[in-house]
Amino acid sequence: MTTSVRVNGADLQVDLPDDVPLLWVLRDELGLTGTKFGCGVAACGACTVHIDGEAVRACQVALGDVWGEVTTIEGLGTPQAMAAVQRAWVEEQVAQCGYCQSGQIMQAAALLAENPDPTDSDINDAMQGNLCRCGTYPRIRAAVKTAARLMQGS
Numbered sequence: 001m002t003t004s005v006r007v008n009g010a011d012l013q014v015d016l017p018d019d020v021p022l023l024w025v026l027r028d029e030l031g032l033t034g035t036k037f038g039c040g041v042a043a044c045g046a047c048t049v050h051i052d053g054e055a056v057r058a059c060q061v062a063l064g065d066v067w068g069e070v071t072t073i074e075g076l077g078t079p080q081a082m083a084a085v086q087r088a089w090v091e092e093q094v095a096q097c098g099y100c101q102s103g104q105i106m107q108a109a110a111l112l113a114e115n116p117d118p119t120d121s122d123i124n125d126a127m128q129g130n131l132c133r134c135g136t137y138p139r140i141r142a143a144v145k146t147a148a149r150l151m152q153g154s
Contacts, residue, residue, distance in 0.1 A: 008075025018064025034073035045130030048103035055110035073102035088147035096134035
């Protein structure tokens, strides 16, 4: 069965069953490996992508249930102009092993799209479903605040 899906601004056709998880469509069919497999049960956040701007776990969304444009970490910014969140992640040196970071960045970007000036509590609440085995949570929080400042132009 051929399904149309819009990913990172491109209209694509995939020949897969509707029940295939979006995560595997992105990684295996489209070669977008920035979205990571972590747990497969939406408990870790490594597979976080945006669908119409909403942060969702790609391991739990079937291809046939995709309701809008999908944005992955690859579509968040460009090499010439990284998104503010990506720049903040580099500036704050967030990543250690880096495995969870694409999911963390996508979750943070969704938070900042809804709330451009989050408090520590707002950040903690929004990011709580994204696990980091290295424990870089203080740097993640700092990067979210830095990204907010970058987005506000200060």
